[in-house]
Amino acid sequence: MESGFCNWKQRCNQCIVELLLELKYVLNVFMKVSCFYGYCGVESLGQTLDIQRGATLFNRACIGCHDTGGNIIQPGATLFTKDLERNGVDTEEEIYRVTYFGKGRMPGFGEKCTPRGQCTFGPRLQDEEIKLLAEFVKFQADQGWPTVSTD
Known part of the structure; x- marks a missing residue:
């Protein structure tokens, strides 16, 4: 049994x-x-890595003027959604264009940026780097600029 x-x-x-x-x-x-x-x-691992890479680039090239999404040169041109929308720069494509060619007091960072007076005197960024920056800025603006780890 x-x-x-x-x-x-x-x-x-x-x-x-x-x-x-x-x-x-x-x-x-x-x-x-x-x-x-x-x-x-x-989020996928790829999205997380792109955000971290974008944050690293932002800290290297943009943070001097745009710390935490602000703008120390021109206060009405922050990287917060309300200012991006008001200034017509609220899509990744427009953020890419302004980052590449510059606009107003912001210099362009693209490799083929012209005229020279509108472009940064510092190191230029590659197209892929500007694309990552545009994605990062749009993501951060949509989230209200939370802190992102670059580790």
């Missing part, structure tokens, strides 16, 4: 393990499909 009970218990445990494995698979598929259709609030 004891051995029959053990066989039943062993089979039951095996069924539970198989059921849990199936459930794990179904949940994994569900999560992937949910994230694919935009129902996932978790």
Whole structure:
């Protein structure tokens, strides 16, 4: 009698393990499909790395005038959403253009920025770097300029 009970218990445990494995698979598929259709609030590793790279570039090239999204040269031209919208620079494309070619008192940082007087006298940035900066600034503006770790 004891051995029959053990066989039943062993089979039951095996069924539970198989059921849990199936459930794990179904949940994994569900999560992937949910994230694919935009129902996932978790940032991808690539997005996180781009934000960190953008923060590093920002700290190197922009923080002198735009610390925490402000503007020490021209207070009405901050990197906060309300000022970006008012100044017509509230998309990644416009932020890229202004960063590349400059506008008003802000110098351009693009490799092919002209005229020379409108461009930075410091090191120029590559197109990909300006793209990362534009993505970072837009992300930060949308979030209200939280602190981002560059580690």
